[in-house]
Amino acid sequence: MSLFQRLKGYFSREKPPPMSIEGLRAIFKARYHAFKLLLxxxxxxxxxxxxMEAALQGTHSFGMTFIRSHATAICVNVYSIIKYLNELGGGKYQALEPVFSGIEKKIDEVLKRRELPPIQDLVLPLSQVHREMADGVGSKMANLGEIKARLPELLVPDGFVITAAAYEQFLTYNFLHDEINRRLQALEVEDIGDLYRLSSEIQMLxxxxxxxxxxxxxxxxxxxELEDRxxxxxxxxxxxxAIGEDTAETSFAGQYRSELNVCRENILTVYKEILASKYALTAVSYxxxxxxxxxxxxxxxxxMEMVEAAAGGVMYSRDPTDIRRDQVLINAVHGLPKTVVNxxxxxxxxxVSRGETxxxxxxxxxxxxxxxVCLPREGTVMENDDRGREPAITDDQAMALARLALALEEHFQAPQDVEWCLDEDGRILILQSRPLKQLAPARREDAAAExxxxxxxxxxxxxxxxxxxxGPVFLVKTNLDLLQxxxxxxxVTAFAHPGWATLLSRAAAVVTDRGGITGHLANVAREFGIPALFNTGDATQRLSPGEVVTVDADGQAVYGGRVEELLGLAVARRGLMVGTPVHETLKEVMTLINPLNLTNPDRPDFKPQKCRTxxxxxxxxxxxxxKEMFAFDKQPA
Incomplete structure (x- = not known):
């Protein structure tokens, strides 16, 4: 065919009929709808x-549910954006889909990352446990095994550890991993009623x-084997x-269950109850x-072998409220030490002074x-202390305890929080040793002037x-008060119950009638940076519900109204979330979500393959x- 014939054929082709106004309107309406959905x-x-960017500041609490739900919602919306863009562009942006899938896969890997127990033994005798095994047996038992092995002059009750591998086996055997995760996904962090319901359901499972x-x-x-020994x-x-319990930043003091004086027949039942206490209201909130x-x-x-305690308590190798004081603090009671910690x-x-003597x-x-005290067959009971006005220990025993506290501090290279007891023969046994968080007091030259x-x-x-x-006074007497x-x-409460720890994220301060500074609630208050004044005697009688008061824990006083001179000295709380595992996970996920690398649409690298987030x-x-929306006249019908 000659060139002339080809040209003639081209110009003589029948042109397609023009689209009707109604057809154009229908197409425009469909495109506009896709554009609106994309926006x-x-x-x-x-x-x-x-x-998510605001959550990175760490000033408000959030859990993995927040990260997972937000990341999922972002992925869903970004997928929709790609879908509607391809509708606008006639499918020419499909190169975005593999880019999106790659980013989504990386986010999913971060969120599903999970460490398997490093120790596969289900049970280990305490004699085989040491501090390097904390990820398999928990810090509490790892530290006790360390003391038993490396500090033979200190006595630790004999026993064994049911490991993290056993916990994993229990959950897997009962198909509980997915079920618990499903329930946690729906948790509203700020709704304590929702938290209470979830806690009960998972514990029963x-x-x-x-x-x-x-x-x-x-x-x-x-x-x-323990019976034989x-x-x-x-x-x-x-x-x-638990893994993560009894560390310097997360003591979990009093948040999980322990049971004393248990007989053989009930060991498995109590074991399951302790596993379930991981989801107790206070523990989940913590x-x-x-x-x-x-x-x-x-x-x-x-x-561990149960000890019939003549006396017991808790000691700090240093003063937790003032790093400048060179002294050991010892709390002691008659009987079991549980009345100190609760x-x-x-x-x-x-x-007691620190030093060689x-x-x-x-x-x-x-x-x-x-x-x-222990009951004859099983369990414990509270009874009247006929010798309650007498010292629980002697001065010599106090000095012996101080020497043990210093030995533990030297071995672990950090101040220690130590639970101890005296058996009926007067021997001191170590029941727990964990790092002690210390604080520096504010500089206050003249409290009277303030x-x-x-x-x-x-x-x-x-x-x-x-x-x-x-803040306004709120009296807490029962668990019902937690909801209100x-x-x-x-x-303000009668005694320093560990169960009240679930309120510390919302409380301005804590004041109690009874309770020692070595108890569980005191530990958690220090971790959360909440002012706490214990053992006031009659705070529940003197302070009226709803009355606004200023609590000066440093000066050991409570004033009516807001004392701005004192409040001006308050140290701003560091974001509790900063540096935590959940916060670190959010930071990692955000590297795949938030950074903006494509900023200039006129650059040649402004294309799907260059999208990294x-x-x-x-x-x-x-x-x-x-561009697609406003290039309508150039689009194919």
Whole structure:
């Protein structure tokens, strides 16, 4: 065919009929609808990114549910953006899909990352445990094994550990991993009623689970070996030793269950109850507000020979409220030390100097109205303490305890929080040793100048946690009060119950009638940076519900109203989430979501293959969508 014929054929072709106005309107309407949906998805994705960026500041508590739900919602909206852009562009932006899939896969890998237990043994005798095994047996039992192995002059009750591998086997055997995760996904962090319901449901799932036969056999074998070393029918104490518990920043003080004086027949039942206590209301709340991933906290359990304690308590190798004081603090009671840690009794206090020859600097003997003792067959009971006004220990025993505290501090190279007891033969046994968080007091030259002539509503008590704060008084007496406690209130209660720790993320300060500074609630208050004044005697009688007060824990006083001179000295709380595992996970996920690398649409690298984050995809898609929408006349019908 000649050139002339080809040209003639081209110009003589029949042109397609022009599209009707109605057809054009229909196409434009469909494209405009896709454009609007794209913009809506874009705005939603950007708002979710902003929410996650704000969470990075660490000033508000959030859990893995927040990260997973926001990351999922962003991915859903970005996928919609790609879909609507391809509708606008006639499918020419399909190169975005593999880029998106690659980023989504990386996010999913971060969110599903999970460490397997490093120790595969289901049960280990305490004699084989040391501090390097904390990831398999928990810090509590790892430290006790370390003391038993490396500090033979210190006595530790004999026993064994049911490991993290056993916990994993129990959950797998009962198909609980996915079910627990599903329930946690729906958790509203700020809704304590929702938290309470979730806590009860998950605990019942665990308690109702069956023991895997291999685990059951391993536990009873270890118990029989303990019987051989101790005595037939030996009763034991089962104590939580969760991964992450008993560290300097996350003590989990009093948040998990322990059970004393347990007989052989009930070991497995109590074991399941301790596993379930991982999801107790206070424990779930604590993890959320300390930024700990649920999947990182395996519950190990220590099973130790029960000691008939003549006296017991807790000691700090240094003063936790003032790093400048060179002294050991010892709280002691008659009977089992549980009344010290649960705050139900005002314990005796010994202040002992540090050094090669410790000396008693000061002692305060309290009226200890009750004590905890072992029942003949199983369990413990509170009974009246007929010798309550007498010292729980002697000066010589206090100095011996101080020497042990210093030995533990030297070995672990950090101040220690030590639970101890005296057996009926007067021997000191170490029940727990964990790092002690210390604080530096604020510089206050003249407290009188700060408060002027203002009379105090209450003076005295013990500084359990430093600080100054103000808020309305709220009396907490029962668990029902947990559901009604308002944000920013001052928690006033009869004794320093560990269960009240779930309120510390919302409380301005804590004031109690009874309780020692070495108890569980005091520990958690220091971790959260909440001012706490314990052992005031009658705060619940002197402070009226709803009354606004200023709590000066440093100065051991409570004033009516807001004392701005004192509040001006308050140290701003560091974001509790910063540096926590959950916060670190958010930071890692955000590297795949938020950075914007595609900023200039005129550059040659402004194309799908150069998108490295979800934000890049939204930026590229938005720019292209605008071009496609306003290039309607160039689009094929």
């Amino acid at each position: 809506a998805a874009n705005n939603t994705a950007l708002q979710l990114m902003t929410d 665990i308690i109702g689970g069956e023991m895997p036969p291999p685990l059951m056999e391993a536990v009873f074998r270890a118990y029989c 101790a005595s037939p029918g030996v009763r034991v104490a089962l104590r939580s030793s 993890r959320l507000h300390k930024g700990l991933r649920d999947e990182d906290v395996a519950m190990c359990v220590g099973c 705050g139900s009794v005002n314990p005796d206090l010994w202040v 410790p000396a008693v600097i000061r002692k305060e003997i309290q009226d200890k109205k009750q004590k905890a 408060t002027g002539d203002r009379p105090a509503l209450l003076r005295g008590g013990d500084t359990a946690s430093l600080g100054v704060a103000a 406690f308002p944000e920013g209130a001052v928690l 979800l934000h890049d995809i939204t930026r590229f898609a938005h720019e292209m969508a605008v």
